[in-house]
Amino acid sequence: MEFPVAVALAQAVPELPAGRGWWFEPKLDGQRTILWCEAGRVRLQSRSGRDVSGAWTDLARAGRQLPAGTVLDGEAVVYIAGHVDFSAAQARAASSPARAAQLAARWPASFAAWDLLAHAELGDVRSRPYVERRALLLDALKDVGPPLQVVPATNDRDTALLWYEALRSQGVEGLVAKHTTSTYRAARIWRKVRHADTLDVDVVGYTGPRSRPRALAVRFPDGRTLLSQTVSAPIRREVAARLADAESGRPAHTRAGTAYEAVETGLVAEVLAGTTRHGVVTVTRLR
Template sequence: MTDPLPLPVRVALARRVDTVPAADALPGGCAYEPKFDGHRMVVLTGPVRLQTRSGRLVTATFPEIAEAAGALPPGVVLDGEVVIWRDGRIDFGALQRRALRGSRRGPVLPANYAAFDLLAAAGTDLRGRPYDERRAALVALLAPLGPPLQAVPMTTDRDEAVQWYTSLAPAGIEGLVVKGRGQRYRPDRRDWLKLRHAVPQDAEAIGFTGTPRAPRALVLDLGDGPFASAPLDAPLRTQLAALLVPPTPTAAAALDDGTPYRPLPAPLPVEILQGEGRHALTAVLRLRPEA
């Protein structure tokens, strides 16, 4: 079957807000979904392929997701997040390690796929249809399957969404994503809204800006593409410089805004704090090389 959407599939984006939006803040009213702490992933069928937001294929890295998607008819395109649960909460660090090392290097925790949109079905592009219609089709498609492939919860009740936001953080839920029930799906447009908790979390740095002797910031990737942290404080710069000696030659890279950075020879576990607000930065609280 011919793919119903141009490849690689481009995804819709969200812009930050500071409070839970009112029920009528978006066209057609608001649909509230929990924001899972995972990696953005597009699932295509006929044949099954798993694609990251950047367009890279990672089908072999998550064979359990690919196997579950094999039960879907050809011509389906899903948008969602791949996550790993451990001890009743989402473990982003375990997901990062698996994404970087693959699934064939020793025991790994099983992954789950939380689908939040249906972009195509039976080879038909659904992106021009309203959210409510796509959501109903998504639930009907995935309901017979169950884990590890399932639809994210959704509510149109703002009070329930506020309760989710305040009560689900201990389970690793980052916050909320809010969508207009009458909105179509527009790739690369920030039509959706997102509200995140400002709580410390584990992550992995993949690069740094500055020089090995005078690093300025770390480059992180939380599933939405690489970005630079807030400038490191003096103790962290000193600690990072010590870890970079002797420097390992690596090819230069650049962020979406053109900022150059140097990839690290291996991912570096860190603890970060994501600020709230539209222009908030992500601060690195500590380096965790022992992890």
């Protein structure tokens, strides 16, 4: 397996799937991260494939407890006062290494592992079914402990629904459903339900300077491309960092005729679902 790896994704659904063969995991509100344990070093990868080790040095140090050849998929999260704080995780992800170290000293990160992509002895295990990968993951982390932890999972739908309601106050944003036979591949192979009424859209362009984008052009699942409202400073910095490595853009227009610079960023944005009726899109975060 070569760095970076293309990650599996989840399709938003209105309710949890029913029937036999489904397992359910809490969905924590942090930054999707792949933890690579290699000979002599540990690297961390973002969902988009960037090396983000400098933002999560505390997790990299913790990863040294694992044998070389281990690759974990999960979420980098930050707890503040016992609550998963997405803003704190977002700040870490968007910080320079020096600033990230300062934030880590005050609010250390945790890694919520939910999948094992490579095993130190067995190699690439992505072709194995979910239940086998889950068992290998539990075994790999059984003697490690915080800040590396396995997310809980259940195959009881009623228990999952109880988690959905009871854990919301702790920063759990929803649930992810995975079928017992599913292999790991770069597609929307899982199902997710979230408390927030949001949509995931592809970032396909921007307005304003490349180094300081003002708004984002986002493409919806139905093919529409709309411009967002002015994005927040943390989102602006993260998009600018990604644009620095992207190819040159080209002039483009939305169906309404608004101009933007089109470029494939590989980024996915979360937008408020109720903000698109009149072409006004509010970006809440990048995923």
